[in-house]
Amino acid sequence: MAGILYIVPTPIGNLEDMTFRAIQCLKDADLILAEDTRTSGKLLKHFSIETPMRANHMHNEHRITAQFIAQMAAGKTIALISDAGTPAISDPGFLMVREALKENIEVICLPGATALIPALVVSGLPAHNFSFEGFLPPKKGRQSRLQKLALEERTLVFYESPHRIIKTLKDLSEHFGADREASLSREISKKFEETRRGSLHELIASCEAQAPKGELVLCVSGCTGKQN
Numbered sequence: 001m002a003g004i005l006y007i008v009p010t011p012i013g014n015l016e017d018m019t020f021r022a023i024q025c026l027k028d029a030d031l032i033l034a035e036d037t038r039t040s041g042k043l044l045k046h047f048s049i050e051t052p053m054r055a056n057h058m059h060n061e062h063r064i065t066a067q068f069i070a071q072m073a074a075g076k077t078i079a080l081i082s083d084a085g086t087p088a089i090s091d092p093g094f095l096m097v098r099e100a101l102k103e104n105i106e107v108i109c110l111p112g113a114t115a116l117i118p119a120l121v122v123s124g125l126p127a128h129n130f131s132f133e134g135f136l137p138p139k140k141g142r143q144s145r146l147q148k149l150a151l152e153e154r155t156l157v158f159y160e161s162p163h164r165i166i167k168t169l170k171d172l173s174e175h176f177g178a179d180r181e182a183s184l185s186r187e188i189s190k191k192f193e194e195t196r197r198g199s200l201h202e203l204i205a206s207c208e209a210q211a212p213k214g215e216l217v218l219c220v221s222g223c224t225g226k227q228n
Contacts, residue, residue, distance in 0.1 A: 003030070003072040005100045006079040007093060009086040009112025010043060012215070013189030017113050023047050025110060029079035033068065035092055039083045056080065061095050068096070072105045084215075086114045090134045090159055115188050116157050119217035122195050123155075123183035126222070130155040136168060146175040153222040160216045166207050172220060173200040181221040187214040 006025050011017040026032055026049045033056035034040035040053060056064065072078055080087050080096055086109070087093030100107050120127050131154045136142055149156060160168050165184070172180070178201035185195040192214070196206050200220070 001075060002103070002105050003074070003076040003078065005072055005096065005105055005107045006077070007087050007097065007107065007109035008079050008081050009110060009114065010040070010081050010084055011189065012084040012113045012115050013187065013193070015043070015046060017189055018043075018047065019110070019112055022110055022112055023049065026051055026079050026081070028077070030076045031068075031071070031078050033078060033080045033096070035082040035087075040081055043081075051079070056092060056096065058092050061092050065095055065099050069099050069103055069105070072100060073103055084113070086112060089114055089116070089132075113189070115159070115185075115215060115217050118188050119183070119185035119195070120155065120157055120219055122185065123219035124197060125155045125181065125183065125219050127155065130157055132157045135159050136171075138164075142171070146171055150175045151223050153224070155222050156220045158218040158220070160218055162211060162213055162216060165212060165216055165218070166204065168218070169200055169204045169207065173204060176200065176220065176223070183219045184212065185217045185219075186212045188217065190214070 006029060008022050008025055029051050032051050032053045034053050035057050037053050037055050044053065068078055080093055082091035082093065085091065088097060097107050116132055120130060131152060133149070133156055136158060137145055179199050182200050182203055183195055183197040184203055187193045196203060
């Protein structure tokens with residue numbers, strides 16, 4: 001019988017967010033594939049998980065995926081984790097899942113930590129219908145993407161880095177309008193967790209006055225009418 005591919009979310013901040021099921025799954029697996037073995041090694045040590053670990057990241061996944069698919073086809077159980085959160089959500093994982101499904105290998109994703117849902121919920125913006133956009137293109141395709149998203153009626157959720165956040169806020173303000181409501185969450189589940197709320201114009205002023213640090217999630221309200 002073929003093995004199983006488990007997609008295992010890991011904490012994005014507080015280690016207490018790790019579920020009992022996730023810990024047991026990592027202990028029971030034959031192998032753990034980690035985005036960064038040094039980062040994940042600390043997590044495994046904390047929970048006394050001694051399962052062997054190999055690296056699986058964006059720079060090697062196309063080269064090594066086939067060998068792990070073969071191991072699962074032969075009956076091995078593999079658990080896939082990223083540095084934080086749920087694999088395949090702006091992290092490596094999609095390729096492994098796709099190839100496993102092609103070979104009729106069972107794929108099971110455990111529920112668990114991800115940054116976008118807490119940020120959306122605390123934003124105060126409509127959360128019943130939203131679009132997760134991940135990271136905007138840094139250069140090629142950025143303007144056309146912003147033009148398209150300007151008319152999106154659903155709440156938009158983006159990931160962004162501290163050194164690009166002001167540029168992104170200004171780009172959004174230019175295409176969406178400075179009065180569009182938004183929220184910016186950082187360091188979710190960590191000691192210095194914070195959410196700033198207001199118009200895009202107000203968030204720009206806030207970030208210029210005090211640059212945010214850490215992992216950022218930006219939520220922007222949807223379009224309520226046709227824009228020029």
